[in-house]
Amino acid sequence: MTMVKTIEPAAEVLLKKAAQDNVETVFDRYEAQQPQCGFGSLGICCRHCIQGPCRIDPFGNGPRAGICGATAEVIVTRNLLRQVAAGTAAHVDHAYEAVEALELAAEGKIDYEIADEKKLLAIAQTLGLETDGKDKKELAMAVVEAAYQDFGNHTGKPIRWLTANVPQERLAVWESLGILPRNPDREIREALHQTTMGMDADPVNLVLATAKQGLVDGYSGLILGTDIQDILFGTPMPVVTEANLGVLQKDKVNIIVHGHVPLLSEKIVYWARELEDEAKAQGSQGIQVAGICCTGNEVLMRQGVPLATNYLAQELAIVTGAVDVMVVDVQCIMPSLARVAACYHTELITTSPIVKIPGATHVSFSLENADEAAREIVRKAIANFAKRDENKVQIPDYKAKVVAGFSVEAIVEALAKLNGEDPLKPLVDNIANGNIVGVVATVGCNNAKIT
Ligand code: SF4
Incomplete structure (x- = not known):
């Protein structure tokens, strides 16, 4: 059965172009993978030791346990825990890098500002740090040390970023379940250990360990990373801009x-503004920066930079033939981008030592050389503009106005217009009286399985 690939009009236009240009996309590869492995889809295949791979017969006619005796429940929950631990590692690694950046910024060793002193103070107070008489650099160092203490916590006590941020009732529930995390790196390591051959065979214990990874992800990844990035770059406030592939500019x-x-995209935005005249001198009308995925959202909500598209259409951005450089940092970057870029004039640039793609240019990015790297990348884009093949350019005429930047602080600030003393009260009251049924966070991205 052929699935509807997308209902998004810009993507529809570009999928037709991709077919004409003989460019393979994620949707083609998804179809080529059908039917996907049933054992993998059910999570009942195990490769955790070299006696395997082992798989369980879901219909009950074949093997009911792996060679070591692991049942379907054990294999499924072990696989889930490993999967969640891997995602947690990605978020925690991201947050750790932000902490390093704040440390170097506070020491004056890199060219990043501490943009949001209000948030810095609020976080220091939430953590219970001494704030009196400290200037912003000293306060930033105190926050950095608190973050590093979590990463090097050998006391067995829970992560401070968690205990400082959650209500006592929630803390008590997690404690009663034995899932309070002690140290993010230790918990991720333990999850790998726990799921190794001959280890945990209790599915309930494995599910609880997965919930613990969720707490690590939340408090040592997402919240820690957000806190530090807000301090460095500013807490987002509502901003009006545009989204969809129509934000790309034919003459820019x-x-x-x-x-x-x-860390990199902020610098790219800065240098794109600085080098606007260089771009004009080379025959363009200027420089348009647009984002994809979370790095795009970071500069969308703080700088009003338009969002080009999402994960699933990243290849299609290049298929427009109008992208002079696509610069990537970490996560959600399709390895296929290099092959797609090779069909056009687009230069794909990787920047992280742990994300290299054959066929891409690698411009090594570090906190210390951030400005040099960003300037080099923007200049590569300016130089590449001249190589654009006008016959291959097709920018779909679809874009929409978006309002972004709804940080917790922005929401509380808006609610404070209703009740300055207790801003959350109107929200809580309306949940309590049933006018608001609930509050939902929709988090994540699209994937080829779902139209
Ligand atoms: S851990 Fe057990 S189920 Fe997994 S591959 Fe090894 S023997 Fe098979």
Whole structure:
């Protein structure tokens, strides 16, 4: 059965172009993978030791346990825990890098500002740190040390970023379940140990360990990373901008920032503004930066940079033929981008030592050389503009106005207009009286399985 690939009009236009240009996309590869492995889909295949791979017969006619005796329940929950631990590692690694950046910024060793002193103070107070008489650099160092203490916590006590941020009732529930994390790196290591051959065979214990990874992900990854990045780059406030592939400009140098971390993309935005005249001198009308995935959202909500598209259409951005450089940092970067870029004039640039793609240019990015790297990348885009083949350019005429930047602080600030003393009260009251049924966070991205 052929699935509907997308209902998004810009993507529809570009999928037709991709077919004409003989470019393979994620949707083609998804179809080529059908039917996907039933054992893998059910999670009942195990490769955790070299006696395997082992698989369980879901119909009950074949093997009911792996060679070691692991049942379907054990194999499924072990696989889930490993999967969640891997995602947790990605978020925690991201947050750790942000902490390093704040440390170097506070020491004056890198060219990043501490943009949000209000948030810095609020976090220091939440953590219970001494704030009196400290200037912003000293306060930032105190926050950095608190973060590093979590990473090097050998006391057996729970992560401070968690205990400082959650209500006592929630803490008590997690404690009663034995899932309070002690140290993010230790918990991720323990999850790998726990799921190794001959280890945990209790599915309930494995599910609880997975919930513990969720707490690590939340408090040593997402919240820690957000806190530190807000201190460095500013807490987002509502901003009006545009989204969809129509934000690319026919007459401008188009640079796409793609990945997850704002450390590089903030610098690209800065240097794109600085080098606007250079771009004009080379025959363009200027420089357009647009984002994909989270790194795009970081500069969307803080700088109002338009969002080009999402994970699933990243290849299609290049298929427009109008992207002069796509620069990527970490996570959600399709390895296929290099092959797609090779069909056009687009230069794909990797920047992280742990994300290299054959066929891409690698410009090594570090906190210390951030400005040099960003300037080099913007100049590569300016130079590449001249190589654009106008016959291959097709920018779909689809874009929409978006309002982004709804940080917790922005929401509380808006609610404070209703009740300055207790801003959350109107929200809580309306949940209590049933006018608001509930509050939902929709988190994540699209994938080829679901139209
Ligand atoms: S751990 Fe057990 S189920 Fe997994 S591959 Fe080894 S023997 Fe098979």
